[in-house]
Amino acid sequence: MMYTQTKRIFYLGLVNVIRNSFVSFSVIFVMTMSLFIVGFSLLFGQVMSSVTDELRNKVDVTVYFVPETTEEQIFKFRDRLGELSQVREIIYVSQTSALEEYRKRHENDIEVLKGLDILDDNPFRARLSIRAQQSGDFESIARFLENEDIFSDNPTTVIEKIDYYQNREIINRLTSVIDTATFFTRLVILLLIFISFIIVFNIIRLIIYLSREEIKVMRLIGAEDSYVRLPFLISGGIYGLVGSVVATLMLYPVSYWLSPAVERFFGGEGLFAYYVSEFFLLIAVLIVIGVLVGVVSSYLSTRRYLDD
Template sequence: MSILFSSRASGAKASRVNPIQRFVMFFVHHIRQAVFSLGELWRTPGSSLMTIAVLGLSLTLPTTLHLLVKNVQQISGGFAKAAEINLFIRDTATPQQVQSLKTILEADSQIAGVRHISKEAAMAEFREASGFGAALNYLTDNPLPDVLVVLPVHTEPAAARQLQQQLEKERIVEFAKLDLEWLQRLDALVLLLQQAVVAIGLLLLSAVLLIVSNTIRLSIINKRDEIEVMKLVGATDAFIQRPFLYTGLWFGVFGGLLAFLVTEALLWWLRGAIASISSLYQSDFQLQAMSLHEFGGLLLLAILLGVMGSYLSVRRHLRAIEPS
C-alpha cells in the first residue's frame, strides 16, 4: 500500500520536473512497482507457487510435443532412401549409354545424387543375401539388369512421383520404381503430431489464461479496500492495475522457467532409453534438446499468457470497484 501511495506522490511531482527527469522517474516508478509485485508473490507463497506450478506444467506438455515433432523431422532425414528412384536399364543398353545417362542425371538440378549398380555388382549382392551360393553358378546368363539409383532433391511424395514419371521416359530405361509408402506414412505421422501439438497447446494455453485470471481476481478481491481508498485520492484505473500486470508478468517468468526445467528433465530421462535403442540399430541418433531460440520463445509465450490473463481479469473486476 505504501509503495502505491508513494508512487502516486512521485507522479504528482513529476509534472514540475524537466523531461529528462520525468523519463528517468518513469522507469524508476515501473521498477519499484515490479519489485513490489515480486514481494507480493513472496508474501503469499502458497497460492503463488500453485499458480506457477500449474502454468509451468501446462506449458510442459506442448513444449515436449514440439520437441518430439522436431526430433521426428530429424529422423525423417534417415528415411531419404525411401524416396530413391530405381531406374532399371534395358538389356540392350550399352555401358556407354548407361554412363551417359548417369552423367546427364547428375547435372539435373532436381537430382541430389546418382549411383550405378552394375549387373555384376547386383548379382554378387544377391548371391550373398539370398543364400543360394553355388546354385547361382549354373545360370548361363545374368538375369539382373543394370540399375541407376536416383536420389531426388525434393523427397515429398508428389515431387518424387513427378520425377519418376519424367525419368521413365528415358530411352534406355525399362521402368522406374519408387517406394512412396514410407514417405506417405512418415508425412502422415508428422502431420498428426503437428496437429496434436496445436490442439493440445490451444487447450492448455486457454486453461493457463483462466488460471492466471482467477488468481488475479482473488488478489483484487483481497485488496478491495486499498483499491477503494486509492480511487478516493484520485488514482486512475491504469495506475491501479499496473502492479497486477507485473504480478502476471512474474507468473509468466517463473512458469516459463519451470516448464523449461521440467522439459529438460524429461529429455534427460529419455536420453538413456533412446541411446540403448540407437545402439541396437547401430545409429548415431541423439535426442535434440531445446535451442536458445526455442527457450526464448517459451519464456516470451509464458510472459504473454501471464500478462494477458492478468489484464483480462483486472479490466473486468477493477471497474466494478467504486468507493462507497
C-alpha cells in the same frame, strides 16, 4: 520520472509475487505443469519429426539405365532433372560403384561373391536415386521421367526401369502415414498449448478477481490504468518465467529416463539427445510461451476491472 515509475511498477509486480506466496506458488505450479507438457510435446514432436524425416529420406524413385548409356548422357539427364522444383536431391551411382557397393555389403558371403565372379558382365545398372521435396511430388517426377525427350535419338531405350511404379503403393501408404503422424503430432502440441493457456488464464483471472477491490481503490486514489495494470502484467510474466525455467529443468530427468524406451520404439535419436542438443532453443521457446501466456492472461483479466 519515467525511470522512477518503471522501477516502481517492476517492484510492485515482484512484491505481488513474493507477498502472495501461496497463490504465486499455485500459479507457478500449474504454469510449470502446463509448460512441462508443452515442452515434452515439443521434444516428442522433434523425435516424431526425425523419425518421419528418416522414413521420408528412405523413399525415392530410382531410374536404372541400360548398360549402353554413357555417363555423359546420364549426367545430362541428371542436370535436366535437377531443374525440376519438385526434386530435392539426385544421387548418381555408376555401374562400377553399384557393383562395389554390393560386394562390400556381402563381403562375408563367399557364395554370393563367387556367383558374381562367374558372371562375365557387371549385372548392375547405373542408376539415379531421386528424392522429392514433398511426398506427393513423386507422381509428377515419374511422369516427367516417362515423357523426357532429351534423348531425341531413342528416348525409351536408355531407361531400363523406373522403380516408382513397382513401389507406388508402398510409397503412397508410407507418405500417408508420415503426413498423418506429422499432422496429429502438431495438432496435439497445439491442443496442449491451448489447454495450458486456458488453465493458466483461469487461475490468473481468479487471482486478479481476488484483487478487484485493490484495483478499485487504486483507481479511486487516482492511479492511471497503466500504473494499476502493469504490476499485474509483470507478476504474470514472472509466473511464466519461473514456470518455464522449472519445467525445462524438470524435463532433464524425465527425458533421460524415457529416452531408451523411446529410442527402442521409434528408433533414431532419443528424447535426451534432443533435450541436450536443443536445450537453449527449448528453454527460449518455453520462456516465450510462459511469459506470453502470463502477460496476456493478466492483461485480459485486468481489462475487466479497468476498461469500463
